[in-house]
Amino acid sequence: MCLHEGRKSRPAAKYMPNELDQTSVAISQPLEEMKVKRKKTRNYHNLHPVTNKIVSVLLGIFTLMCVFPFIYVIIISFTSEESIVRNGFEIIPKAWSIDAYHYLWNVKEQLFRSYGVTILVTIVGTIISVLMISFYSYAISRPQFKYRRFFTFLAFFTMLFSGGLVPTYIVVTQFLHLKNTIWALILPLAMNAFYIIIMRTFFLKSVPESILESARIDGASEWRIFFQIVFPLSLPGIATIALFSTLGYWNDWFTALLYIEEPKLVPLQSLLMKIEANLEFMRQNVEISIMQQSLFDTIPQDTAKMAMVVIATLPIAVSYPFFQKYFISGLTIGGVKE
Amino acid sequence: MKKRLGLLLALVLSIGTILSACTSKDSSTSEKDGKNGQPYEIKWYTIGTPQKDTDKVFAEVNKYLKKKINATVKMTQIDWGDWDQKSQVIINSGESFDITFTNGTKYVQNAQKGAFMAIDDLLNKEGKDLKQVIDPALLEGIKINGKVYGVPTNKEAARQSVYTFNKRLVDKYQFDITKVKTLEDLEPMLKVIKESEPTITPVATFKAYLPYDYIFNNELPFGFPLEGDRDHVINFFESDLAMQTYKTMHNYYKAGYLKEDAATSKDSWPMDVENWFVRMGDSAPYADLLWSRSAKYDVVSVPAEEPTTFNDSVSGAIQAISATSKNPKKAMEFLNLLNTDPYLRNLVDKGIEGVHYKKNDNGTIKDLPARVEKYNIPTYSIGNFYTLYLYDNDPKDKWDKFKEFNSAAKPAPTLGFHFNNDPVRSEIAAITNISKEFYPALATGSVDPEEYLPKYNKKLKEAGIDKVLKEIQKQFDEWKSKNK
């Protein structure tokens, strides 16, 4: 979707300069900026102050609704187990306790290991993922690539049709022999057709051929073009995919359930899910749990579960701002002009 | 577009052939009975949280096994919550392993799919010692189409549903619980509790008991009456007994003896919280003792039925030999030893003497801290109970009582009969959904049965329940005539 095709298909684009205007705007930009600065009173860069306040408040309320359950989870994790069984979950618990965290501290080896596994898998996985996806999407976004339609379809088809659990399991374990290795946690999630299509849209829009033409004329190789021009231009898109990838790896527990038996390789969310699933199992099989009482004294109850949610989510929530700067501050101003 | 799809298809097919070549090559190059006398490694999947000392204990186990049967065992435990999903994937993927834990419906489903080996011949040869010690009722009950597909754990074979009471309250109000035989008998006591004990919920939510032998479980409308005509399957939700029982339950619910969320509650009412008066459970010898110990206050039970041996109660824990096992004979030899040799059984179950437990002078044992922390295996899932060492606080005649319990039990009408649901799968899928829609609310008394039972039964009829009933009856009659 290059600019020079835009004029025909977008009737509402009356405010978008056509190709010829581009250079003239570039030249006159500093002048315009000065004009805008002088007319500060009629500044349409921002919202009207009243609208701004209203929007702010509305967004604020919604954000509060989103954050509140999490705060609730934190409160529950500091409640005493007995209080929960008697009174259910309460906003202001009748009895506080740090038993849950105590339990977690007792299993800290397992916990630290799981943290380590998750962090490693997330970082390596995201890097591999972003690279693979970026290359793929970039190639299929270029009009010169003769087979781009085929490869787009190849990726997209997998979004709808998948092999199913058992066949995938067989490919990973019997064919690729990845069982109980860390690669079993990284590779199955590395590519995602959804991200590929999104990335392709970003590449199509933010990297029009016109820019690349000049670089090509200057003799730069496609690889150089990719790393020096394309990459910086598409940072918001790449940051989005990187974020999605990171979240995907961090939150994944199912892959470990299938492919990991070695306790040393169990990632964080998997640990959490195990505990949840074990609790569920005990609930539904009361006879077994009573017979094996000694076994289940050691399984933590709801409060510990919540405590695990807290420590599993906090790191990623805290790392989000790192990605955020690509979404707010707009690193791409003026990148189009040279 | 068509060209692209065609290309894709060709791609998939050619890859499929490559895959088949590779995987079949894989499975054929694995060791048979140890090349040149090497011990065969038995792969064993069982349930439970993986323990830290498993390797240590199994080093000892393997030392012993190498001498006795020239084999070693690699036990892999799969965690409780993961078990269902993971074991299903392992079995479906045709992975080559030897022994797996299984139970209940999963045992039946997998055996019918061909996942397990029929072990009748093996039992007569490599497993003849173990065949002698296992209660014959257990072996009868797990037969599918006349063949045995696994080694059941020798423990209690019968089930007896009981009403269990909080003894402190029983004593306080001097209830005479020996008079309790049915759900209705509970009423006067529930009334008193509701009026005088505000912190106690009279009924710890349970699903009302009906005296039927279920083909699947208590939710689906297929059962053989335990009393009366035991040879015909019926939709027991149409019976007067069901209507009456659910009406009683509904009255209790309206009177506030149950919690309001009874229909959807997932609360397991842990014994150690004293906030209930009566509950239901399945009893076994000395159950009250075990429960009282874990609750840390006394509970006392009254039977709701005679002890009966059901398909379910005999298949609580089974070790099955996989159809993909490379050396089923060795696997059976191991199971034979596990179930008859006290040294091996206790080694696998309790760990190493001196490290995980210590022996007392009178032959009983006491756990050491290392046992709970590092080697806590689910006893019920492994094998024969009767060869286990007793704890010093166990009653001396524990195992005798078990045997008594088992022999006193009456067999259920369908003991040994397992329905093959192939001809009516669609109907069952639909009926399962319908049952889940109505059963929980009806059985906990949350809705009025006068209104909902007819609705339920009508929907069942529309979903084809008659066809299923006919098919069950047909297969049952065939089975019965073959096993006269």
Place this chain on the structure above:
Amino acid sequence: MKRFLRDIYINRIWLLMVLPGTIWLLLFSYLPMFGQVLAFKKFRIDPDGFFASVMNSEWVGLDNFKYLFSTNDAFIITRNTILYNLIFIVLGLIAAVTTAILLSELANKKLSKVYQTGMLFPHFISWVIGSYFVFTFLSSEHGLLNNILSWFHIDPISWYSDPKYWPFILVFISLWKGIGYGSIVYLAAIVGIDRTYYEAAMIDGASKWKQIKHVTLPMIKPLMIILTIMNLGRIFNSDFGLFFQVPRDSGALYPVTNVIDTFVYRGLMTLGDIGMSTAAGLYQSAVGFVLVIITNYIVRKIDEESALF
């Protein structure tokens, strides 16, 4: 043939770029696809491994699909699945885009960042925990909503037994969980819009609203269309946790909460049949695929560049 080889040579850089991804797709997506054939077979396990099992299982034609169509419930689950998904797609799009635009227009950038982070939290809450949380609101005994109702002297409602409120509850919860995550893509797209377009608009005297209407929206239109097409492809799939955990599997609510995925899950609990579950998946994929092809075709006719392929 020669021309083919020459084309390969010309496109070698691009082919090299798609190579790692393609290998992955072949291995992890296409290779397992042959398992779909199980939808047409009655699965029996063969001692020689999975492939032998598949080959030796008997063909049963469309038998495995019957249960998806044969009952009265079939209509209900299909209707529920489609209606909910349509609502989610439309409302989700509007909500995500609006939120993204509002967030990017907020004067206080710091506040915007804080809001953005906060909105993402629901994404981290699994449905199991989420359903507990909903329970604290809707529980008949101690639930917050019933408490509030009692202040206004309104009788408490037994939320988990009364179907009529649930479509709204489920839509609301679904939006709550998804807006934060869903708005990220649009935010990234908005940020990439060249500021000069806005300046040109302002020079022409356009108000904020006009700017949004004539610059922002058209610039993110391709993204909106593509995402919508992709979501339409999943029209027969549902978020299992939302429809199973949140209503706590309450039978009374099935008429409005039973979707294809929950029906399949419950129906196969006693059967454990891999052929039937594969059939369900294939059915969902096939319908989604057809829908995407049709929608893509229509979009291509209107605005060629916005189409998926």
